[in-house]
Amino acid sequence: MVIDHRQHHLESIRATLSLVIYPLQYAVSLPFSAADWAGEKLSTREKLLEENAQLRMQQKLMMAQLQKLSALKVENIRLRELLKSSKNITEHVLIAELLAVDMEPFTRKIVINKGSADEVYRGQPLLDAEGVMGQIIHVNPFSSTAMLITDPNHAIPVHVNRNGLRAIALGTGAPDVLDIPYLPNSADIEEGDLLTSSGLGGRFPRDYPVAKVTTVVKDPSKPYAVVKAKPTALLETSREVLLVWSQESPRNTDNANTGEAQSPPAATPGSALDSETNDDDTMTGVNP
Amino acid sequence: MIGAQRQGGFTIFLTFVVALVLTMLPLPDWGEAMRPEWVALVLIYWCIALPLRVGVFIGWIVGLFLDVASGALLGQNAIALAFVAYLAIKLHLRIRLFPLWQQAMSVLVLVALYQMITLWIKGMIGATTQGWSYWLHSVSSMMLWPVVFTLLRFLRRNYKVR
Numbered sequence: 001m002v003i004d005h006r007q008h009h010l011e012s013i014r015a016t017l018s019l020v021i022y023p024l025q026y027a028v029s030l031p032f033s034a035a036d037w038a039g040e041k042l043s044t045r046e047k048l049l050e051e052n053a054q055l056r057m058q059q060k061l062m063m064a065q066l067q068k069l070s071a072l073k074v075e076n077i078r079l080r081e082l083l084k085s086s087k088n089i090t091e092h093v094l095i096a097e098l099l100a101v102d103m104e105p106f107t108r109k110i111v112i113n114k115g116s117a118d119e120v121y122r123g124q125p126l127l128d129a130e131g132v133m134g135q136i137i138h139v140n141p142f143s144s145t146a147m148l149i150t151d152p153n154h155a156i157p158v159h160v161n162r163n164g165l166r167a168i169a170l171g172t173g174a175p176d177v178l179d180i181p182y183l184p185n186s187a188d189i190e191e192g193d194l195l196t197s198s199g200l201g202g203r204f205p206r207d208y209p210v211a212k213v214t215t216v217v218k219d220p221s222k223p224y225a226v227v228k229a230k231p232t233a234l235l236e237t238s239r240e241v242l243l244v245w246s247q248e249s250p251r252n253t254d255n256a257n258t259g260e261a262q263s264p265p266a267a268t269p270g271s272a273l274d275s276e277t278n279d280d281d282t283m284t285g286v287n288p
Numbered sequence: 289m290i291g292a293q294r295q296g297g298f299t300i301f302l303t304f305v306v307a308l309v310l311t312m313l314p315l316p317d318w319g320e321a322m323r324p325e326w327v328a329l330v331l332i333y334w335c336i337a338l339p340l341r342v343g344v345f346i347g348w349i350v351g352l353f354l355d356v357a358s359g360a361l362l363g364q365n366a367i368a369l370a371f372v373a374y375l376a377i378k379l380h381l382r383i384r385l386f387p388l389w390q391q392a393m394s395v396l397v398l399v400a401l402y403q404m405i406t407l408w409i410k411g412m413i414g415a416t417t418q419g420w421s422y423w424l425h426s427v428s429s430m431m432l433w434p435v436v437f438t439l440l441r442f443l444r445r446n447y448k449v450r
Contacts, residue, residue, distance in 0.1 A: 010362050017356040024305065024357065028312045101312040102320060104358045106422075111359075138359065145359045 011138065015116075018140035025111060025143065029100035036239070092245040093127075094118060098238065099143065106173055108148040110134075112241060115142045120243060123203055127242040131209040131232035132156065132197055136243075148235050149210065150175060158210050159198040163188055166198055169211055169229060175236050178211050180227035185218045187225060195229055205244055209233075296449030300342060303330050303440065304350055312357055321421050324429040327354050328402050331369055332395060333440045335376035336383050338449065347373030360406075361413060368405035372398050388434050396430035 096114040103109040114120050116139050124136040126146050134148040147154050154171040158180075165188060169178040183189060193213040199206030211229035218225045307326040315323060327350060334342035351366030358365070375398060376383070383394050403426055443449070 014356055014362055017353060021308075021353060021357045024309055025312060028309055028314075032314070100314045101357075102314050102323075104360050107359070109359045 011122075014138060015140045018138075018143065022140065022143050025099050025101045026113075029098075032100040033097075094243045094245075096241050096243055098241065103145075106152075108134075108151040108154075108171065108173065108175070108235070109137070110146050110148060110241075111143055112146060112243075113143055114243060115140045115144050117141055118243075119245075120144050125204045125244050127208060127244055128233045128238040128240070129242075130234055131211070132204060133231075133233045133235060133238070133241055135203065146241075149231055149233075150178065150235060156204060156210060157198045157200040158195040160189055161194040161196045161209075165189060166200070167195070167227075169195060176230050177214075178229045178231060180213070180229055181224065183225050183227055184223070185220060185225050189213060189216055189225070189227060191216055194232075294341065294450060296444070296447050297341075299443060299447045299449050300334060300338075303334075303443065306330075308350075308353060308357055311354065321424050322428045323425060324432045325399050325402065325425055327351075327365075328369060328372055328399050329395070329429055329433065329436045330440065331373055332376045332398055333437060335373050336380045337440070337444060339377045339380045342373070343377055344370045344373045361409060364406055364409045367409075368402045371405060372402045375401070388437065391437065392430045392433040395433045396426055399429040400426040 094114065096112040096118075099111040099113055101111050103111070112126075120136055120139050122136055122139055126133045126135060132149060134146045134151070134154065136144050137147045138145040148171070149156050149169065150171040150173065152171050152173040156169050157166070158169045159166045165183075167180050167183055167189075169180055172179050180189075180195075191213055194209055195211045195213065197204040197206060197208045197210050209232045211231045213227060213229045215228045216225060217227075304327065307330040310326040311323070331342070331347050331350060335347070347369040348366045351364075351369035352362065354360070354365040354369070355362050379394065383391055386394065400423065403423065407422065
């Protein structure tokens with residue numbers, strides 16, 4: 001049975017059993033969401049006004065940055081057309097909520113309240129506002145289980161944002177430590193470097209922040225440098241997560257014109273609230 | 289011989305549901321490390337009290353649900369709980385006669401065995417675990433056994449589970 005599971009023949013059984021478990025999980029997480037809800041309902045008017053003003057401010061800042069972004073995006077598209085290297089894809093995003101349930105000790109897994117009914121699929125990347133969180137490992141009808149990037153069984157291909165150095169970030173089981181193995185002592189990596197997903201392997205979308213390097217120890221007597229990083233995503237505190245559909249999914253087939261020179265302004269600069277454009281190279285698109 | 293006397297199946301079912309819920313309840317990190325193996329405790333109790341009704345098969349089924357609930361490998365808890373149920377039934381006559389503290393010691397051994405089996409399976413699939421704190425679950429299960437025992441005995445007598 002255990003061996004069978006490694007080949008994933010038992011997903012359907014798991015999904016069926018989870019139908020029974022889901023109400024329990026929902027019941028367990030109910031007091032927590034109720035507390036959230038009550039906290040929102042009972043907050044005072046001034047507090048809401050204050051928060052409102054703050055959010056307005058934030059939105060203005062974001063809008064200002066977005067203006068620049070659309071210009072950059074247009075430029076990027078033009079440059080890519082010059083290179084004739086890749087295509088644009090539209091990513092579709094859905095917000096899911098965490099169910100407050102504890103999983104096996106020593107693993108880092110979470111349950112979210114979206115499942116195959118919302119076209120969630122296995123291996124789907126999971127983000128929050130700050131960065132990559134993990135990926136879906138089990139899909140059930142109304143819920144799914146995700147493995148966080150800090151799980152000891154998880155690895156994500158990353159590159160250093162500053163210079164494009166490629167690496168792999170392994171989970172350690174500790175809530176806020178990632179391990180970056182197999183970097184030689186001469187590798188150009190420093191504390192404070194931002195690691196972003198490299199998109200190699202095709203599972204995670206490119207250029208989302210993953211972690212910040214916290215320690216680099218270069219010991220000449222060891223073959224590799226010891227590099228640790230801290231995930232940028234709020235893995236332990238996020239209540240809402242983002243599910244991302246990238247190009248292979250059946251959800252977005254609207255973007256088929258890859259070869260033609262599409263007029264840059266039409267390239268969806270903020271066309272919908274929940275979609276954004278991002279470029280995703282295939283395996284050839286490694287940074288210099 | 290058994291026939292007509294069976295009743296209170298719903299109570300048994302409900303205790304397992306509560307055990308599953310307690311297993312899933314979010315706790316802070318220190319609480320997580322101390323969390324007793326509720327499902328194993330309840331299973332051991334019913335195996336000792338009603339060995340003709342609750343046994344290896346029930347243990348296996350409950351273990352499957354535990355696997356799904358905790359996101360573990362399917363079958364990992366199932367096989368461990370089935371084994372625990374088997375041992376508990378084998379020893380039920382002896383354990384029943386023990387005073388409570390001695391029962392708690394046997395429970396420590398049974399739950400530790402349960403943890404050992406899951407640890408083996410986890411080791412085989414390459415999951416790492418953190419040292420000795422892993423066994424705190426067994427110790428806290430032992431500590432809570434008197435409470436669980438009295439509570440479940442009360443339920444069994446009150447609802448005439450036979």
